[in-house]
Amino acid sequence: MAAAESSTGDLPLREKPVILSESPEVVMAQSALFSPEESSFPFFSLLEKANQAAVEADLPRLLERILQLSLELCPSRAAAFYLLDPVSGELVCRAVHGEALRPDLIGKNLVAASAIEQALQQDRLGEIEPVDQVAWWGAADVHGFKPGKAFVAPFTLAGQPLGVMVLFDCTQPRPEHLQFLIRRMASEVYKAGQLALSRQRSERLDAMIAIFGQIGSTLDRDQILRMMVEFARQVINAEACSLFLVDEETGDMVLHLASNVDREIQPVGLRVPAGKGIIGDVVQKGEVVLVSDAKRDRRHYEGVDHSTGFLTQSILAVPLRSRQVVLGGERGIIKEKVIGGFEAMNKIDGFFTAEDTQLLVNLANQAATVLQISSLYTDATNLFFDVVGALTESIDAKDPYTEGxxxxxxxxxxxxxxxxxxxxxxxxxxxxxxxxxxVGKIGIPDYILTKPGHLTEQEYEIMKQHPAIGARIMSQVRLLHEELPAMAEHHERLDGAGYPKGLSGEAISLAGRIVAVADVFDALTSDRPYRRALPVEEALDYLGHRVEREFDRQCVDALVQAYLRGVIRTQKERELLG
Ligand SMILES: [Fe+2]
Ligand SMILES: [Fe+2]
Incomplete structure (x- = not known):
């Protein structure tokens, strides 16, 4: 191993590690560093205690026991255990013990990392110079705990760094004992870490199965997306998660859904200008972006933080990609485009991991599929309504008196x-x-439909065929079978005197009874060539006098109530109010 002194020459003074030893063997020879009481802590006793601690499979509890044992071995004011995050390369606090060190340091990264990282990379125990408060703890509140010196004990396994234990103001460092302890416990720390990872994966898998079960229970687009955003935030353990969609006209990213740990609703509809912010970068480049310190990232758009009062520290953002069928000249070609982005902000217990990224990418793909299906459904529904609307309007338009x-x-x-x-x-x-x-009026000759006066008996018989014609035409549309009774039975009467079948009472479908009331109410309140529109009161009176005989009482009552609530407007009222 190279001499440590030469490798630290360029570091700022406060970060220079003062390396106590190059290896445990050398330490043994440097007798000045050892306490005369060294022998009072026999190795076999240490081994016994280490073996007892090693049975702990839970990572935080194992680290806690290592810290306790180390403090017993090397009296110090406090101790902290930092594990190396494999994705970010940061040292993240996983356990603390001793004076004033608060558990809320857990999950925070070690700010004064360079000297310690160097000690870790070189795998050597040593003491580093005092560093200032902020350099140690960042913004974390440690109740004014100001350590003097710190003794750093790296944990490595098979040459791979795992993390470091730091003893603050250690009065009796026993490097060779510590090294012995580290050698005994490093594999246990690794195994406990792997077990924790495996448990986390298993929990995520269970959660994924649960969320996809829930997603299958609804077709509501926003409800599904809301579940995904909430799920992502909980599983990734982030303070907030947001879903942005691109406004196709302006290119702005619009906050569509958000979830945060306090369940406060962020201002949905908030806009991030095109190309701005980390989300803008993700949408433009279509790439995943991981930022561990948003304040230091020039892409960070503070407009969102200002509007929401949220303080963004770290961000994991992935694009929402949608495949769309391009109609027209390139019919059938599937084109992929980024339609938005999915963001997780402020990882609560450390840094966003590779697994967090994979999870968010998967959820983003699912969300994009939901949006795509929803968009296809909306397009198909709109197309259907447009076609039906155009068809009915063309029939109504044959006679200016039945327009609308x-x-x-x-x-x-x-x-x-x-x-x-x-x-x-x-x-x-x-x-x-x-x-x-x-719709059956399509099969009725125009001269009958548009005849200004009363129809002859023969013409009336022809006119009476329109419900049956309409039901027959539409019976060819498989998806409209449930709607046929409204067409076929809207001129039937409860007393059986209606047409075309002369059905009576309950034999007439509910849809038929409802449309019968609506149909007559519109006919009465609209102008006709042979009479002016009746006032609403008279029309309702007309219907009221015919309940049980012609019309269903419940349907007429519902019409009256709806009219009184102001949700029904006759032809005349529409003309007046526009
Ligand atoms: Fe009709
Ligand atoms: Fe009608």
Whole structure:
């Protein structure tokens, strides 16, 4: 091993390690360093105590016992154990013991690391010069604990550094005893570390299985994404997690969902300008970014911290990639693009690990898939409604007096259904069925549809076929079978005097009864070539006098209630209010 003095010449004075020994053998020869009481702590006693401590498989408790044993061996004011984080290369506090050293140091990185890291890399015990408070503890509160000197005892296994134990103001360092203890315990520390890692992986796997079970229980896009953000924060053990989506028009990143440890809701909708911040970098380059000290990273956009009051220290950010089918000229080509980013901030117990990164990347892929499916579903639904809307409008438009009729009957039917407290799925079915209720008029000659006066008996018989025609046409659309009764039965009457089938009472579907009320209410409150629109009160009176005979009482009552709540507007009211 090279002489330590020559390798420390360029370090700042306060960080210079004063190496006490080059190896335990050399230490043995440097008798001035040893206490005359050395022999009072026999090695066999140390071995016995070390063996007792070694049965502890839990990493924090094992480190605690090593610290206790070391303090017993080498009286000191306090001691701390730092383990090397394999991803960040930082030394992270994992156990403390003794005067004033607070457990909240656990998870914090060692600020005065360079001299200690050097001792660790060179695998040699030694004392380092006193360093100032901030250099030791950073911003952590240690109740004014100011150590003088620190004795550093590196732990390595097969040449690989594991971590360091630091004894503060040690009055009796026993390097050879410590070295003996380290040799006995290094493999135990490694094994306990591996066990902790394995437990963490197992817990994460269980959590993943649980979250994917939950995700499968809903189709609500934002509910799924919220579960993912909350899950990521808990499993990664971060103070906060956020999901940003790119605004396609401006390129800004918009905070879509956030979860933080205090369950405070961060201002969703907050915008980060295009290309700004670490999230902007992630979106632009499509790469994972890991920042252990955000303040020192020039990409960090403080606008978010200012708006949220959140103090970002470390960030793990991954892109959200979505594959999209490009329509048009390049039909069928799948194009991948970054649609946002997923961020975890402020790891609570140390640094973001490679496993945290992998987990967040996996969740980001899942989230992107959810967004993609949701977007396809929205597009398909919009397309469907547009087509149905265009179809019904074209039928209504044949007669200027029925323009907008299907849309209004749809609106009224939906409000009646809601007022009756029907399930969302039933309401959806009634929405489509009522919009299409008169689609069968497509098979009725125009001269009948647009005849300004009363129809002859023969013309009326033809007109009465439109419910059956509509149901027959739409029966060819497999996804619309639930909606057929609204088309087929909206002119049936409870007393059986309706058409086309003359169904009565409960034989008429609920959808048919609802649309019947909505249909007549719109006809009465709209202008017709042969009469002016009736006032709402008269129209409701008309319906009220025909309950049980023509119309379902519950449906008429629901219409009245909905009208009184102001959620129903007749043709005349729409014309007046715009
Ligand atoms: Fe009709
Ligand atoms: Fe109608």
């Amino acid at each position: 009729h299907s849309r209004r009957v749809c609106d009224f039917s939906v409000e009646i259904a809601r007022q009756m407290g029907l399930d969302a799925e039933v309401v959806h079915c009634i929405r489509i069925g009522s919009l299409l209720h008169d």
